[in-house]
Amino acid sequence: MDSLQFIGQVHSSLKNINDCPLQEFEGAPEASIHINKEYLSAISGLKTGSKIIILTWLHKGNRTTLTTKPRNNPNAKKTGVFATRSPDRPNPIGLHEAEITAITDDGRISVSNLEVLDGTPVIDIKIAL
C-alpha cells in the first residue's frame, strides 16, 4: 500500500454529482486544473494545444463497491467494476483525455473535456502518445 500526493485540483462548474455526464462524449463543461505550488516545475513543456491524459482521484467514489449495474440501469446484469468505467472501485482513479486550451505560469491549466466535480483532486498528468 502506498499513499498518493495530490498535485492540484479541478475547478469546474460541476458542483454536484447530478450535474455530471455519465461519459465524456456526452458533453462536459470547460474546466481548469490548478497545480499546487510545489509541483509547478513539473508542468514545464506543457502548452496550449498539448493533448494530455489527466488522472484524478474521484473522492466521492465508493471504494468498497466491487460489482455494479452499468450506467445505473436497473435491468442490466451486475458486472465487476473492473469491466466498467464506474467511479465506484477500490482505487477511484478517473482517466480523462483532454486538450490544453490555456496555461498560465502560476499553474492554471484550462482544458477541454474534463467532466469531474469541482474540487476533485488531480494525481497525475501525462502527455498523450
Next chain:
Amino acid sequence: MDSLQFIGQVHSSLKNINDCPLQEFEGAPEASIHINKEYLSAISGLKTGSKIIILTWLHKGNRTTLTTKPRNNPNAKKTGVFATRSPDRPNPIGLHEAEITAITDDGRISVSNLEVLDGTPVIDIKIAL
C-alpha cells in the same frame, strides 16, 4: 492525501529495469496480472478479447523527480515530468492499454502489451471505451 489498495500484481519475464522497453510500441513480452482474492468479484464481465486499460504502481519510480530529460537523452532539454511519460513522477502510475488473451476463474489475466517489471502492483483495471 489518500492511500492506494493494491488489487493484484504483474507477473512478467521482465525481471529488471534494463529489460524494459522505453515505450509500449517498441515491443513487450506477454505478461499476466494475478488479481488478489478479495477483489475477484470485480473482474466478472472481463473476457478473452476484452480491451482494457491497466493502471499500475511503478514502485521503482522516483517520486521526488519533477523535471527530466525525455528518454534519457542527455542532449534533450529538461522537461516537466507531467509533459512526459517518465515513470519518475510524484505518483508513479503506469497507464497501459492491452487486450486480454486468456482469463481464469481464479483471477489470472494474460494480456498483450504490458511492459512493466515482474512484481509491479496493479491498482486499477478499466474497460477501454
